[in-house]
Amino acid sequence: MGRRERKKAQTRRALSDAALRLFAEHGYDGVTVAQIADEADVSIATLFAHVPDGKEALIFDDGAERHVWLAAAVRDRPAGQSVLEALRRCLAGRGPFTDDLPPELRAKRDLIVGTPALREYSRKLWIAGEGPLAEAIAAESGREPSDMTVRALARYVLEIPELAGVEADPLAAMNAIFDLLEAGWPQSHEEA
């Protein structure tokens, strides 16, 4: 990676860090993009060049990883395990379903959950994984990616964190929803 890309990544990182620090201290609405740009020592124009989606996007990275990561969980699951079982286990170790996180990440998660604008943007990134996930599910179940039930299943799985995350026992809630989906999407669907 050349110096150019390195500097670019550095600037992006500086912006993320500055934004997260200031948001944590003053709240999302208590911080202006000008302050963030100052803190990161770049101009406002540069800030927006790095974050075309706007202020909310500052503390997120693409989210492309998440898609890859979900699709991989489906594709690389142990032999004999159902697609939904793989997704269930995959989600169980992430997001709202574990408190086994470094305090830094926990604080970030709380900030997002407590800020409507951030929550919405986070959802948008997350739901963008519907297409890739649907492709992975289709490939593993011998269906077409355009199959409505495949797309619906992908979407429904992606909704689970938002639905279960606010419950008293998120993990139990998640399992209840997966049970519901598994009844409607039985193993038999997965025969090629």
Added chain:
Amino acid sequence: MGRRERKKAQTRRALSDAALRLFAEHGYDGVTVAQIADEADVSIATLFAHVPDGKEALIFDDGAERHVWLAAAVRDRPAGQSVLEALRRCLAGRGPFTDDLPPELRAKRDLIVGTPALREYSRKLWIAGEGPLAEAIAAESGREPSDMTVRALARYVLEIPELAGVEADPLAAMNAIFDLLEAGWPQSHEEA
């Protein structure tokens, strides 16, 4: 209804009409709130007093009706009909699932679908019906409204228009999704 409320409703209507007309002609981003306020012959401050949720909310009414209407479809269904069957029939006659609409409403729908900001706001209003719908489902199926599966079902049903609406045959797509949900939420759940 006194003159006061009547005038208020008139102003709100004038704003809606002006916004819809201008959006249709110049596109959502091609119109400023100042133009809309002018067209409706009110000040900008007044515009925002009527529409606290901002520009996107101009062409929508509360959406409170929609919730009532959905919950009613569940509550007042014919004896022996399942909750999901009632919802299936109810949705089939609305939104993206019928072209049997006055051209005025069709144009409005196309505007919303073709404008990200409007689409998102429309979704927000629609999803706000999750709570009421969950209550209705819970009441009819002898479960608690806090039951995770009830809330999930409500949410999943509300997602259907967005999921199926973009398919070539929306009605067929909707039916496919309802079949999926009915398998996971069998009749047996509805015994009190």
Added chain:
DNA sequence: CTCTGAAACTATAGTCATTATGGATTCATA
């Protein structure tokens, strides 16, 4: 009918996110 308080309206000025412009600097590479 008249008085009064609240609601609705207005003009004005401000804040803030976001975009546009045009120029300066830095880096990759031929």
Added chain:
DNA sequence: TATGAATCCATAATGACTATAGTTTCAGAG
């Protein structure tokens, strides 16, 4: 080393939205 692209900057503009303070209009009490 020269060239072109990427990055950055200062500046100014646009447009959504909010705050303030004052005016008009209506509903209801007396």
